[in-house]
Amino acid sequence: MSVIGTRGLTKIxxxxxxAVDGIDFEVEAGEIFAFLGPNGAGKTTTIKMLNxxxxxxxxxxxxxxxxxxxxxxxxxxxxxxxxxxVGVDERATxxxxxxxxxxxYRLDNRxxxxxxxxxxxxxxxxxxxxxxxxxxxxxxxxxxxLAMGLIHQPQVIFLDEPTTGLDPQTRVHxxxxxxxxxxxMGVAVFLTTHYxxxxxxxxxxxxxxxxxxxxxIGTSDALKKSIGGDVVTLTPPAEKDEERQDFVKRAEAALxxxxxxxxxxxxxxxxxxYVKDGAAAIPGIMQIMGSQGIEVKTIAMSRPSLDDVxxxxxxxxxxxxxxxxxxxVQMRRQANRRRNR
Amino acid sequence: MTDALSDTWQVILRxxxxxxxxxxxxxxxxxxxxxxxxxxxxxxxxxxxxxxxxNVWGPDVSYLEGFAxxxxxxxxxxxxxxxxxxxxxxxxxxxxxKMLATPVTRVSIITGRVIAAVTVGVVQAGIxxxxxxxxxxxxxTGIPGVLLVFLLVGLLGIGxxxxxxxxxxxxxxxxxxxxVVNLFTMPLMFMSTTMMPATVNNDGVTVQILPHWxxxxxxxxxxxxxxxxxxxxxxPDYYVWSDLWKPLVVLAAFAVVMVVFGTMMFRAKAE
Ligand SMILES: Nc1ncnc2c1ncn2[C@@H]1O[C@H](COP(=O)(O)OP(=O)(O)O)[C@@H](O)[C@H]1O
Ligand SMILES: [Mg+2]
Numbered sequence: 001m002s003v004i005g006t007r008g009l010t011k012i013x014x015x016x017x018x019a020v021d022g023i024d025f026e027v028e029a030g031e032i033f034a035f036l037g038p039n040g041a042g043k044t045t046t047i048k049m050l051n052x053x054x055x056x057x058x059x060x061x062x063x064x065x066x067x068x069x070x071x072x073x074x075x076x077x078x079x080x081x082x083x084x085x086v087g088v089d090e091r092a093t094x095x096x097x098x099x100x101x102x103x104x105y106r107l108d109n110r111x112x113x114x115x116x117x118x119x120x121x122x123x124x125x126x127x128x129x130x131x132x133x134x135x136x137x138x139x140x141x142x143x144x145x146l147a148m149g150l151i152h153q154p155q156v157i158f159l160d161e162p163t164t165g166l167d168p169q170t171r172v173h174x175x176x177x178x179x180x181x182x183x184x185m186g187v188a189v190f191l192t193t194h195y196x197x198x199x200x201x202x203x204x205x206x207x208x209x210x211x212x213x214x215x216x217i218g219t220s221d222a223l224k225k226s227i228g229g230d231v232v233t234l235t236p237p238a239e240k241d242e243e244r245q246d247f248v249k250r251a252e253a254a255l256x257x258x259x260x261x262x263x264x265x266x267x268x269x270x271x272x273x274y275v276k277d278g279a280a281a282i283p284g285i286m287q288i289m290g291s292q293g294i295e296v297k298t299i300a301m302s303r304p305s306l307d308d309v310x311x312x313x314x315x316x317x318x319x320x321x322x323x324x325x326x327x328x329v330q331m332r333r334q335a336n337r338r339r340n341r
Numbered sequence: 342m343t344d345a346l347s348d349t350w351q352v353i354l355r356x357x358x359x360x361x362x363x364x365x366x367x368x369x370x371x372x373x374x375x376x377x378x379x380x381x382x383x384x385x386x387x388x389x390x391x392x393x394x395x396n397v398w399g400p401d402v403s404y405l406e407g408f409a410x411x412x413x414x415x416x417x418x419x420x421x422x423x424x425x426x427x428x429x430x431x432x433x434x435x436x437x438x439k440m441l442a443t444p445v446t447r448v449s450i451i452t453g454r455v456i457a458a459v460t461v462g463v464v465q466a467g468i469x470x471x472x473x474x475x476x477x478x479x480x481x482t483g484i485p486g487v488l489l490v491f492l493l494v495g496l497l498g499i500g501x502x503x504x505x506x507x508x509x510x511x512x513x514x515x516x517x518x519x520x521v522v523n524l525f526t527m528p529l530m531f532m533s534t535t536m537m538p539a540t541v542n543n544d545g546v547t548v549q550i551l552p553h554w555x556x557x558x559x560x561x562x563x564x565x566x567x568x569x570x571x572x573x574x575x576x577p578d579y580y581v582w583s584d585l586w587k588p589l590v591v592l593a594a595f596a597v598v599m600v601v602f603g604t605m606m607f608r609a610k611a612e
Contacts, residue, residue: 052442053438053441053442076442076443077444079442081442085435086435087434087436087438088436089355089359089436090434091359091362092355092358092359100355101443103347104348104443104444104445105444106444148439149439149442
């Protein structure tokens, strides 16, 4: 039985922003399910509808057996949440933070003490229980935040960009905890990310979301296979934007419709050519380029990556947006958004 | 119901813990009322009773005795009017949305904060009370009177703490809330009988001190009801037990209305 299920789930902000636009998906117990998408895709909005923080505009969702609109209290009791920005109280100790949530989840004192011990071990924070959170590093806060969402042994945990802003080593650690949660404790993990590698390594299944719509869902392998062969990337010698665009346009015109070409996609002044068999296609491509007088600087062949999957289904690269993800400006914008609600 | 009480209790504990860890703030907010007590009673000494005094509060009542009730009320007013700040800080730090994702009873988040703020405010008022007592203020109505004083200022504090929370949720910005709170606390105090009674009766001649419009305006000022109520309990010959019902009813109504306002804003705006 699925632990999360949605039907046409939609959120429209202020009557105009279609943040989430009719999405359908299911998540099973013990599964790690990732929403992969760029900034503004609607990932956070989806999580907030599923954990009852905001109401859907239309459609429905069931979480842990209960409808999120009709039985929000039942849902809250069974889910945990770690937001994109940590929500720990830095004017309290780690234990005080956890204990407060233990009470909110109606655990008795003895059980809370047990869980505090277990959770500090699980997230590798033992020894820091009684230190003020203001002395914790960013990674430690993130782990405490995760632990706070787990104190009541939820059936589902929602992790909104769990490793954004963490150093690579901490990120790998966190992946371990998340994996342990799902695989040894049977918790359904719903996480969002804009890191290809995170989705690739951690998730059982990935949904690619862009502009509020799910473009495709599947295992990492299945998604890559769906591209149907190899990717050949053509790069022009030109540096200027217009010249590169011109190159892409001409190359695309020359190659489209050729029997060995499945699809072509421009990306950042390069052209991605999807072909069934890369090695066999390259001579043909070179020949066509030569006969059309289109100068090519490099030609590269790769097995499809999630980047290619993303490009194929959204027409954009996620990399192009990645740089802007955790800038100060964006954090300011989020703080403002919280305020203006 | 027991869930709501337990949640409220946890929110109170959390709030008090934070405050106790920053004792500087508790003492800083005591500094002003005590300074007023020391300073104004010197400046306006001649207005009080005694040889050559103007007897504004009545015969044989020193300026200090008439002014101290107002300072006690002020302490609670300033202590509670900034209660909404903690709520804003929780929202800005992402703590609020994380709490709302738990089964915590919604109103407890506000009621707990209000109660914590009022508790601290009342304790501060108690300290000011002690300072006033050392300076020579005696409560005419004794221990029951002191308890009633705390009830009156407690109700006022609940009202302003809840109002402050509602305002914070409405305005969302700490700077704006700060400006608005400052905008109303000072005038509310000056437009009351904190520093001067409305009328002075000297040798059978009644002089109207507050201008007529202010005398009317203070009928709508909860701070004035608290000041009048407390003064009635403190000064000799002032208290008429049967007069106490009016400040009590008005302040209780004020507290209820503001708690409703605060919780309504919370339901509408917290996420
Ligand atoms: N409270 C809000 N009011 C108006 N628009 C919002 C609000 N929250 C998010 N949005 C908009 O909805 C879209 C999706 O946002 P979000 O779910 O935060 O995306 P993601 O988490 O994938 O970055 C964006 O265009 C964003 O600007
Ligand atoms: Mg987001």
